[in-house]
Amino acid sequence: MKILVLISNVPDTTTKIRFKSDNTAFDDAGVQWIINPWDELALTRAVELKETGGVSLITVANVGNASTEPTLRKALAVGADDAIRIDVEARDAFEVATQLASVAKDYDLIMAGIEASDYNGSAVGGMLAELLDIASVSSVSGINIENGQLLFNREIDGGSQVLSVTTPVVAIVQKGIAKEPRIPAMRGIMMARKKELKVTAPVSAEDRTSFVRFELPPKKAACKMVAEDNAKELVRLLHEEAKVL
């Protein structure tokens, strides 16, 4: 089985978010980039599956310019066999999915994260499946291979669901897919040097969205301490100031 893991390059989750160009664009000055956390878990699961047998190849793919290469190198160090970077600035979900469709044809299982932690579009996985004309399963929280058969777990209200799926298929993965992201080992980092990171030219694709404006959430108000024996004051504050009661 061949697995393609889609890797989005996102700002570190502790980044102080700022905008530029009249609040229509993200200001990436000084930002540390990481693998989108869901994609990192997806990759971890893919590597675990390869270690237990039944997987012949793990490829990672990213749509982005050269600045995303350290992220792909890390993915190779974690255990992907090769990487593809489609050399164009990622602009919106449809454009990204269109680019990815051009390299995703030969894989049995494609893993996308449930959302990218930057724009939270939750769209690329589903769009890609549609463009490839193959099935997709959303909110997958477990992937196993039993006797060559691919099984997905999904959390549903009050229980879980096991699906037996045919390939090729897109799995849109979420929490639970792997316990914690795998940390690259020194040997893996060294071996990643020799693995192929292929850069391919983009296909023509249209953007279907544009940003009108970004707004930061309102600043958190200062914390007020109320003495433990003064429940009355707490109720008053909740009622008159916070207006939640």
Next chain:
Amino acid sequence: MATAQYHHPDYFCVDELLTEEHKLIRNSVREWVNRRVKPIIDEACQKHEFPGHLMKELGEIGAFGSYIPEKYGGAGLDQISYGLIMQELERGDSALRSAASVQSSLVMYPIYQFGTEEQRVKYLPALAKGELVGAFGLTEPDHGSDPGSMKTRFEDKGDHFLLNGAKMWITNAAIADVCVVWAKDEHKVVRGLIVEKGMPGFSAPETLNKWSLRASITGELVFDNVKVPKENILPNVHGLKGPLMCLNSARYGIAWGVIGAACDCYDTALRYALERKQFDKPIAGFQLTQKKLAEMITEITKAQLLAWRLGTLRNEDRATPGQISMTKRNNVEIALKIARDSRQILGAMGITGDFPMMRHMMNLESVITYEGTHDIHLLITGMDITGINAFL
């Protein structure tokens, strides 16, 4: 916990001197330390316990023998990578860095550098994985700074060597499977022998009641007529040069390692000083606090640049023992001072196990003593620049 939100100080953009691969190495070990060491290390120290389960994990992430070729289970990385690994481990605790220093520079390095092909194949891959634990026996009860006067010796008995003597203050002694032991032959030449756990006559009692490196095991190696197979001698080195070459590698690692401890203390103190208010303003707003913080970041920056430069010289095989001594001595000294000053910034809070300063401070008292004491390194520099030996 306070250090979970660690922000690595880089005042002079030293990061730009690193490759993307170096940064990936550093970030990987940092993440591992955050996940696996930070949550347990205070308790391990309080209880005076070595977190032994981490040896295999250190092996898995590749913290042992990172510069040993892949063929023998290492990662074949450069010297800067080794330094960065040490830095991140010591940000966790000097005990872990000590374990990794000993395993890498004092056990794997001599076996790789001075050993036979059979010895390399037999020991290195298992040491790299952390399946075997190593120790390095040079210091003796009566011979510390002057190892050339060591008493431990062995005789050639035809089909084996007979080893007698004792080593003291040996990291990992009680848990070591493989010890590289330095002893004199009949001609009074220092040679390296590989002594394995379980050899009759060999025992390794633990040294208890330490106030420093409490999460590391220290002990003795006692040899009472131990029959060591002849194939266990390291054939390719004669004299004190052998252990001194090992120490060069380990001291280099320490020069980086202690930066990690210093940064952990500085980062904690800076954050605390911005949050803690006295006399109605953050204590970071007082000149005396700023003096401490400003001096800390200045010294950290100098230490970072020294370590980085030493690493590039080692990559080119040009670093001299004098340069290594200077860097080890300087960096340990500033780390210890930063631990003390940063602890003061935290006031009473600073003495608790909720913050890392007391732990680092106590650990660094060992670090400033082992691998050549603070004053011995000064004498090495003195001899290097004057050509006059002031040891005797």
